Amino acid sequence: MKRSDWVKFIGRSLSAVMIMFGSQSVLAVQPFNMTKGVTDISQRVFDLHMLILYICFGIGILVFSVMFYSILKHRKSKGHKPATFHESASLEFIWTVVPFVILIAITIPATKVLIEMEDTTKADMTIKVTGYQWMWHYEYIDHDVNFYSALKTSRDEIYNREEKNPNYLLEVDNELVLPTDRKVRFLFTANDVIHAWWVPELAIKKDAIPGFINESWTNITKPGVFRGQCAELCGRDHGFMPVVVRAVEPEEFDQWIAERKGKANKNFAALENAQHTLANSN
Amino acid sequence: MSTTAAEGHHADHPSGIMRWITTTNHKDIGTLYLWFAFIMFFVGGFMALIIRSELFQPGLQFVDPQFFNSMTTMHALIMVFGVVMPAFTGFANWMIPMMIGGTDMALPRLNNWSFWILPFAFTMMGSTLFMDGGGPAGGWTLYPPLTLQTGNALPFVVFAIHLMGMSSIMGAINVIATILNMRAPGMTLMKMPLFVWTWLITAYLLIAVMPVLAGGVTMLLTDKFFGTSFFNAAGGGDPVLFQHIFWFFGHPEVYILILPSFGVVSTIIPTFARKPLFGYSSMVYATASIAFLSFIVWAHHMFTVGMPLAGALFFMFATMLVAVPTGVKVFNWVCTMWRGAMTFETPMLFSIAFIILFTIGGFSGLMLALTPADFQYHDTYFVVAHFHYVLVPGSIFAIIAATYYWLPKWTGHMYNETLGKAHFWLSAIFVNITFFPMHFVGLAGMPRRIPDYALQFSDYNQIATIGAFGFGFAQLLFLWLVIQTIRGGAKTTDQVWEGAEGLEWTLSSPPPYHSFTTPPLIK
Ligand SMILES: [Cu+2]
Numbered sequence: 091m092k093r094s095d096w097v098k099f100i101g102r103s104l105s106a107v108m109i110m111f112g113s114q115s116v117l118a119v120q121p122f123n124m125t126k127g128v129t130d131i132s133q134r135v136f137d138l139h140m141l142i143l144y145i146c147f148g149i150g151i152l153v154f155s156v157m158f159y160s161i162l163k164h165r166k167s168k169g170h171k172p173a174t175f176h177e178s179a180s181l182e183f184i185w186t187v188v189p190f191v192i193l194i195a196i197t198i199p200a201t202k203v204l205i206e207m208e209d210t211t212k213a214d215m216t217i218k219v220t221g222y223q224w225m226w227h228y229e230y231i232d233h234d235v236n237f238y239s240a241l242k243t244s245r246d247e248i249y250n251r252e253e254k255n256p257n258y259l260l261e262v263d264n265e266l267v268l269p270t271d272r273k274v275r276f277l278f279t280a281n282d283v284i285h286a287w288w289v290p291e292l293a294i295k296k297d298a299i300p301g302f303i304n305e306s307w308t309n310i311t312k313p314g315v316f317r318g319q320c321a322e323l324c325g326r327d328h329g330f331m332p333v334v335v336r337a338v339e340p341e342e343f344d345q346w347i348a349e350r351k352g353k354a355n356k357n358f359a360a361l362e363n364a365q366h367t368l369a370n371s372n
Numbered sequence: 373m374s375t376t377a378a379e380g381h382h383a384d385h386p387s388g389i390m391r392w393i394t395t396t397n398h399k400d401i402g403t404l405y406l407w408f409a410f411i412m413f414f415v416g417g418f419m420a421l422i423i424r425s426e427l428f429q430p431g432l433q434f435v436d437p438q439f440f441n442s443m444t445t446m447h448a449l450i451m452v453f454g455v456v457m458p459a460f461t462g463f464a465n466w467m468i469p470m471m472i473g474g475t476d477m478a479l480p481r482l483n484n485w486s487f488w489i490l491p492f493a494f495t496m497m498g499s500t501l502f503m504d505g506g507g508p509a510g511g512w513t514l515y516p517p518l519t520l521q522t523g524n525a526l527p528f529v530v531f532a533i534h535l536m537g538m539s540s541i542m543g544a545i546n547v548i549a550t551i552l553n554m555r556a557p558g559m560t561l562m563k564m565p566l567f568v569w570t571w572l573i574t575a576y577l578l579i580a581v582m583p584v585l586a587g588g589v590t591m592l593l594t595d596k597f598f599g600t601s602f603f604n605a606a607g608g609g610d611p612v613l614f615q616h617i618f619w620f621f622g623h624p625e626v627y628i629l630i631l632p633s634f635g636v637v638s639t640i641i642p643t644f645a646r647k648p649l650f651g652y653s654s655m656v657y658a659t660a661s662i663a664f665l666s667f668i669v670w671a672h673h674m675f676t677v678g679m680p681l682a683g684a685l686f687f688m689f690a691t692m693l694v695a696v697p698t699g700v701k702v703f704n705w706v707c708t709m710w711r712g713a714m715t716f717e718t719p720m721l722f723s724i725a726f727i728i729l730f731t732i733g734g735f736s737g738l739m740l741a742l743t744p745a746d747f748q749y750h751d752t753y754f755v756v757a758h759f760h761y762v763l764v765p766g767s768i769f770a771i772i773a774a775t776y777y778w779l780p781k782w783t784g785h786m787y788n789e790t791l792g793k794a795h796f797w798l799s800a801i802f803v804n805i806t807f808f809p810m811h812f813v814g815l816a817g818m819p820r821r822i823p824d825y826a827l828q829f830s831d832y833n834q835i836a837t838i839g840a841f842g843f844g845f846a847q848l849l850f851l852w853l854v855i856q857t858i859r860g861g862a863k864t865t866d867q868v869w870e871g872a873e874g875l876e877w878t879l880s881s882p883p884p885y886h887s888f889t890t891p892p893l894i895k
Pocket of ligand 1: 286331
């Protein structure tokens with residue numbers, strides 16, 4: 091092969107690989123780490139995640155370098171004669187105690203974050219979240235507003251008869267609208283089986299359990315739309331019950347909730363519709 | 373003379389299929405366990421490839437979501453109860469009598485029964501896929517109330533789990549009875565090979581937790597069919613109670629799947645480093661500590677159910693403690709290699725990959741132990757990546773390493789080293805292509821157990837699917853190698869490996885039908 095042939099060959103192989111990996115995206119722009127989120131808690135959870143990750147990297151690099159050095163140097167093929175040692179009290183003491191101390195050190199910030207996450211007192215408002223097969227129900231307890239929130243993605247998109255939109259599977263008919271800079275308390279329960287309400291940007295994942303109530307809270311620092319999913323296997327359409335939170339400025343929220351009050355409870359029909367959307371698909 | 377008596381006894385054995393059905397010989401039963409595990413490995417692997425095919429692209433292409441869920445459920449049940457556990461029981465049967473200088477297992481008829489239960493249990497469980505309402509689709513964790521929505525399959529699955537539990541408990545009793553009673557004179561506990569030690573501890577774990585699982589699934593059965601409300605809040609029960617029961621079984625269970633692997637790796641590394649195992653007694657104590665800790669960490673699988681702060685903190689601290697004895701083991705293996713005279717035959721390659729990749733799985737386990745961070749990781753692909761790293765390049769690699777290591781002893785033939793190395797490199801590369809990207813999609817927010825996903829997860833899923841097919845097909849090479857070695861090949865010496873130590877290498881290759889008819893001398 092001439093050089094130009096090689097260039098052509100490599101170019102063609104590369105484009106084949108690109109096509110294989112899907113045309114809609116390039117690897118480099120994909121998210122591959124935990125989100126920092128939009129709350130103080132989510133930022134601190136992210137910091138904790140990075141801390142433990144770096145500690146693991148550190149220990150890993152140390153242990154594996156020793157191992158690879160040994161693999162390269164202490165080979166029979168290089169004429170290395172085996173040593174006969176098989177014990178060292180001091181070494182064994184050190185590598186029991188040092189990891190122990192590192193572990194204690196990590197649990198301190200983790201405990202602090204956990205204590206704060208669990209403190210649901212002094213909330214400005216409360217939302218009751220109920221999991222259904224397969225949608226969410228939100229009740230603004232202080233405002234007498236409630237509605238169901240179900241997947242909006244069409245069956246044609248799911249069954250590949252139509253092009254998928256950018257928010258494929260992460261879009262709902264009624265978004266959960268929340269104010270920024272307010273402490274919002276959540277109460278979680280479920281109507282049928284266990285679900286889990288998860289929004290990565292809020293660092294909240296809590297099980298919604300029939301007959302029991304779980305608590306959590308958030309305080310969103312900036313407006314935006316934050317998407318998550320049910321995280322606990324809940325049956326056939328477990329993959330099709332997203333969570334969408336729209337955070338708006340407090341004034342805008344007050345306006346929205348006033349409008350919403352008027353048409354509260356009118357969308358019970360949505361329940362029936364959504365339950366049939368996927369159950370009868372195919 | 374004992375030898376003539378043994379041979380006379382041997383001659384009475386039925387041949388053909390009846391030999392295998394009626395056998396009470398530890399080697400025959402070991403072989404049965406290993407072939408059973410091998411077949412189930414391909415069945416469970418085929419299900420994994422169905423899962424990965426559906427996840428190759430966003431959208432629903434091949435299977436219905438309900439069937440997808442029963443594939444994830446069955447894949448897990450088969451791989452845990454049908455592959456890893458029987459494979460290690462197979463090695464225990466073959467090797468424990470040979471390693472401790474005994475003739476056979478202590479309870480040979482029980483041994484026959486504990487194996488022959490398994491094919492029936494798995495046939496029954498597999499048959500549920502063809503029943504009204506399909507197979508179990510609530511996940512291998514069987515959480516109610518979802519699992520109570522299972523159709524006709526539920527009682528069959530529950531009964532199959534009862535049978536698997538009985539089989540494991542009988543196997544465990546046999547292992548304990550053998551180790552405590554059949555050792556050759558002079559083989560004190562602290563002289564036993566580490567594989568025997570890890571199995572002794574594993575057997576106690578099995579006896580402790582299999583009845584707990586049996587109780588839990590029985591309560592599911594009575595809730596579904598006999599009007600009880602153990603897990604039904606409306607009747608005064610608690611769905612979370614099941615999760616506590618399940619994970620009180622489930623966490624020791626994950627050590628049941630990994631402790632024998634530690635034993636295998638602790639046997640293979642010294643052989644090919646030509647140097648004694650570093651820190652033998654600390655290895656024994658570390659194994660015992662891991663076993664003890666496994667009973668007090670179960671709720672780290674369920675931080676998101678909403679437990680009291682004190683509970684969450686206790687389970688976080690206890691879980692982090694597991695890292696200490698596990699670290700001791702890894703450091704000991706590295707120190708065993710240090711200043712040895714290493715060669716890199718296939719069993720050694722798989723063992724080294726085990727240490728590296730299992731450690732990566734251990735690191736992600738440490739991350740998962742941090743409760744606040746676990747809220748982000750829990751039930752995502754990060755968890756899927758974590759436990760596949762400890763189970764595939766962990767337990768499965770140890771099983772493969774053990775097969776290459778002992779197959780020449782069992783058959784008297786050497787396997788094809790070039791093909792063995794090819795099998796290693798294919799497996800090691802594809803296993804990482806499959807499972808490493810799962811860390812990324814998990815952190816990016818992809819929940820586990822979903823048949824379809826948002827567009828930003830596409831690339832990593834495609835890579836994982838390509839890896840899974842590569843890994844799956846690489847195992848056909850393994851099957852070919854094993855068959856080829858059984859059928860023939862270069863004759864091996866009794867010693868087989870230059871650096872191998874232990875009683876099993878003093879027997880001929882292949883070893884006699886009854887291992888040590890006269891007790892060997894222990895140095
Ligand atoms: Cu759900």
